[in-house]
Amino acid sequence: MHILVSNDDGILAAGISLLADACRDVGHVTVVAPDREQSGTSHSLTLHHPLRAQRRPDGAFQVDGTPTDCVMLAIEGLMPERPDFVFSGINHGPNMGEDVLYSGTVSAAMEAVMLGVPGVALSFAGRQTETLLTYRAFLGKLIAKITSVDGYPRKTLLNINLPDLPADEIRGIRVTRLGSRFFSESLAKMKDPWGRDIWWIGGGFPTWSGDDTTDQAAIRDGYVSITPLQMDLTDHALLETVRGWSLAD
Numbered sequence: 001m002h003i004l005v006s007n008d009d010g011i012l013a014a015g016i017s018l019l020a021d022a023c024r025d026v027g028h029v030t031v032v033a034p035d036r037e038q039s040g041t042s043h044s045l046t047l048h049h050p051l052r053a054q055r056r057p058d059g060a061f062q063v064d065g066t067p068t069d070c071v072m073l074a075i076e077g078l079m080p081e082r083p084d085f086v087f088s089g090i091n092h093g094p095n096m097g098e099d100v101l102y103s104g105t106v107s108a109a110m111e112a113v114m115l116g117v118p119g120v121a122l123s124f125a126g127r128q129t130e131t132l133l134t135y136r137a138f139l140g141k142l143i144a145k146i147t148s149v150d151g152y153p154r155k156t157l158l159n160i161n162l163p164d165l166p167a168d169e170i171r172g173i174r175v176t177r178l179g180s181r182f183f184s185e186s187l188a189k190m191k192d193p194w195g196r197d198i199w200w201i202g203g204g205f206p207t208w209s210g211d212d213t214t215d216q217a218a219i220r221d222g223y224v225s226i227t228p229l230q231m232d233l234t235d236h237a238l239l240e241t242v243r244g245w246s247l248a249d
Contacts, residue, residue: 001027001147004083006070008038008104011062014129015090019122022139023087026147031060032074034067041066043107053078067108075115085147086112089122090132094161096215097179100229109157113231119157120146125219126164134167161215161225171222178227179214
C-alpha cells in the first residue's frame with residue numbers, strides 16, 4: 001500500500017511527522033507538504049507562478065504552494081503511481097463545523113477525493129505537542145482500520161478530530177455530523193506605524209451550537225470525532241422549489 005501524507009501547517013510541523021510515522025505501519029509513505037504555514041488557505045490553487053518541489057534529506061518534498069497544490073502535484077507529477085490513500089494533518093487546532101470550508105487540512109483530503117483517491121483529514125483540538133504525541137499507538141490502529149475497509153466510498157472523505165486530552169484519557173469514538181460555530185470579535189482593527197487603518201482576521205471567540213450528534217460535542221465530551229463529508233453541496237430539498245420560481249413577471 002502507498003500512502004501520500006500532506007498538511008497545511010507546513011513540512012516542519014510535529015503533526016505531519018507523527019502522521020507519516022503512523023502511516024508507515026501499513027505501507028510505504030510519501031510526504032509532500034507546503035514549505036511554510038498555510039492554514040486557512042481552503043481549496044486554493046497557485047495559478048500565477050510555477051510551483052517548486054524541493055526534495056529534503058529525509059526524502060519528503062516541500063512545495064512553495066498550498067495544501068491543494070501539494071496533493072495535485074504529488075498525485076499528478078511527483079509520484080510514479082497513484083497512492084491508495086491520502087492522509088492530511090495532523091492539524092494543530094480543530095477543524096469542525098464551518099471550519100472545514102476554510103481548512104487547508106480538509107481541502108488537501110478533498111483534493112485527493114476529487115482526483116479519485118480516498119482522503120482523510122486529521123486535526124488535534126489542542127496545541128501541546130506532548131499531548132498530541134501520546135496518540136501514536138491509537139493512530140496506528142485507526143489508520144490500519146481505515147485502510148482495510150473494503151469498498152471505501154470514493155466520493156466521501158473522513159474528517160477526524162482528536163480531543164485535547166492524552167490518548168489514554170479519551171472516552172471513545174463518535175461518528176458525528178458537523179456542528180456550527182459563530183465567531184465574535186474575529187476582525188481586529190489596528191493602526192500601522194504610519195497611522196493608517198489595518199485589520200487582522202483571526203482569533204476571536206467561537207460560540208458552538210449543535211446537539212450531542214455533532215463533532216464539537218464529541219470533542220467537548222472527550223471523544224474522537226469522525227465525520228464523513230461528501231463532495232455534493234447541492235441542497236436537494238430546495239431543487240423543486242427553485243425550479244418553480246417564475247422570472248417572467
